[in-house]
Structures are given as C-alpha cells and as structure tokens.
Amino acid sequence: MSNPYKGIYMKFRDDGGTIEDIVYENIVIDQPIQWPIWIGPAQQADSSDLCRANPCSLCWPALPSAQCRGRASTYRNIPLKNITINSPMNSPGVILADSITAMENVIFEDVIVNNPALLKYDYHTCEGVKSGVARGKTRPVPSCFEDQTDGGEPQARSLDRDSGRTAVGVMRRAEDVGRHKSM
Numbered sequence: 001m002s003n004p005y006k007g008i009y010m011k012f013r014d015d016g017g018t019i020e021d022i023v024y025e026n027i028v029i030d031q032p033i034q035w036p037i038w039i040g041p042a043q044q045a046d047s048s049d050l051c052r053a054n055p056c057s058l059c060w061p062a063l064p065s066a067q068c069r070g071r072a073s074t075y076r077n078i079p080l081k082n083i084t085i086n087s088p089m090n091s092p093g094v095i096l097a098d099s100i101t102a103m104e105n106v107i108f109e110d111v112i113v114n115n116p117a118l119l120k121y122d123y124h125t126c127e128g129v130k131s132g133v134a135r136g137k138t139r140p141v142p143s144c145f146e147d148q149t150d151g152g153e154p155q156a157r158s159l160d161r162d163s164g165r166t167a168v169g170v171m172r173r174a175e176d177v178g179r180h181k182s183m
Contacts, residue, residue, distance in 0.1 A: 007032045008080065008093075011042040013055065015072040025081040029088075035124075036085040036113070037093030039078070039106070041071045056096075061124065070098040070128045079107040088113065091120040095142055097128030108145065110136040 001007055007029035010019055029036050041055040051059035056068035075097055085092060092113045097103045106129060113121070123142045126132075132145035141147045 001027070001032075002030045003033060004029065005033045006038050007036040007085065008038065008083070009035075010039045010075070010078070012040075012071045012073040013042040013044070017071075018074040018076070019078065020074065020076045022077075023079050023081065024083065025079075027082075028084045028086070030086045032085065032088050032090070034090055035093045036088045036090075037080070037083075037095070037111075037123075039075065039103070040094055040096035040125075041069060043068065068094075068096065068125075070096045072098045072101050074101055075103040075106065077105045078103070079109060080111050081107075081109045083108075083111040085111075085113045087115045087117075088120075089117055091122060091124040092116070092140060092142075093123050094125045095123060095127070095129060095132070095144065096125050099128050102128045102130035103132065104130050106132040106145075108132075108134045108138045108142065111138045113140060116140075 008024055008027070010022070043056040043058060043060070044054065045052065045058045046054055051057050051063060051066050053060070053067035053069065055071055057066035059066035060068040095103070095106070122140055126142040126144035129144040132142060133148055134141040134145045135148045136150060138149050141149060
C-alpha cells in the first residue's frame with residue numbers, strides 16, 4: 001500500500017459485532033498519512049458535524065474536545081504477521097476497545113515500523129486489550145501487549161476493567177535482579 005490514509009483498518013460502527021479469526025499477513029505500508037494500524041471504533045462522520053463522535057470523531061485526537069470511545073463488540077484471534085510500515089507520518093496506530101468486551105488473542109508478529117515520525121514512535125492509544133502479544137522482531141511493542149519479542153524483556157500486564165487501561169511491570173528472574181543492581 002502506498003500512501004494510504006489508514007493502512008490496516010479494522011472497525012465497528014455499532015455495539016454487538018464480532019471480528020474473529022482474521023489474519024493480516026505479508027503487508028508493506030509505505031508512508032501512511034494517518035494511522036498505519038487502526039483496530040477499534042469507526043472513525044467517521046455521518047452528520048453535518050464532522051467532529052461528532054459516532055463512535056469516534058474524525059477530529060480525534062487533533063482537537064482536545066473530540067472523543068473516541070471503544071465499542072462493546074468482540075475482537076478475537078487476530079494475528080498480524082510480517083507487516084512492514086515505512087515512514088509513517090503519525091504514530092504506528094490505535095488499538096482501542098471497550099474494557100468490558102476487551103480484545104482477546106491479538107498477536108503482532110514481526111510488525112515493524114521503519115523511520116517513524118519524530119516523537120511519534122509509540123502507538124497513540126492502546127486500551128481495552130485483555131490479551132495482546134508482540135513476538136519476533138515487532139517494534140515498537142504496543143503498551144498494552146505482552147512483550148515476547150526477540151531480545152525484549154518479558155512484561156507482566158494486567159487489564160484494569162474499570163478504565164480499560166493496562167498496567168505494565170517488567171518481570172525479572174531473581175538472579176537477574178542482583179546482576180542489574182550491580183551494573
């Protein structure tokens with residue numbers, strides 16, 4: 001894909017749907033304009049008010065007053081494999097679901113961002129993910145995913161059901177803790 005507005009765009013407009021067992025594989029996205037990866041609510045306008053959130057405002061996140069809400073829908077068993085994103089103009093993307101129906105078994109394997117926009121290396125939003133895993137050479141690792149990448153430190157992550165946000169803590173073996181302190 002060359003210069004798409006959004007690259008991989010998986011969305012719901014309304015509550016109650018299911019996206020399940022979908023594989024994205026062997027995709028190159030060159031110079032995406034907005035979001036290389038968007039998994040979440042439809043970012044759209046369906047009225048004369050272009051910034052009205054239904055469910056996610058077209059003005060989000062550029063306008064602080066604009067809203068984008070996860071939908072009560074199901075995302076399950078969604079692997080992205082061997083995805084290369086070259087020179088994105090924004091952050092690598094948005095991963096957003098409702099905390100009650102949090103995403104399950106979302107896997108990024110060898111999802112690589114090359115030459116990211118200045119100061120926009122991390123995913124803009126990563127919320128409402130119950131089980132997300134980054135493997136292989138994936139970089140950057142979405143903040144709400146478990147890091148199982150080559151050379152990455154295993155991280156324990158837990159989903160706060162009230163906020164949909166993920167708490168992260170680096171796990172280390174007891175013998176490694178002593179070694180890190182002495183360095």
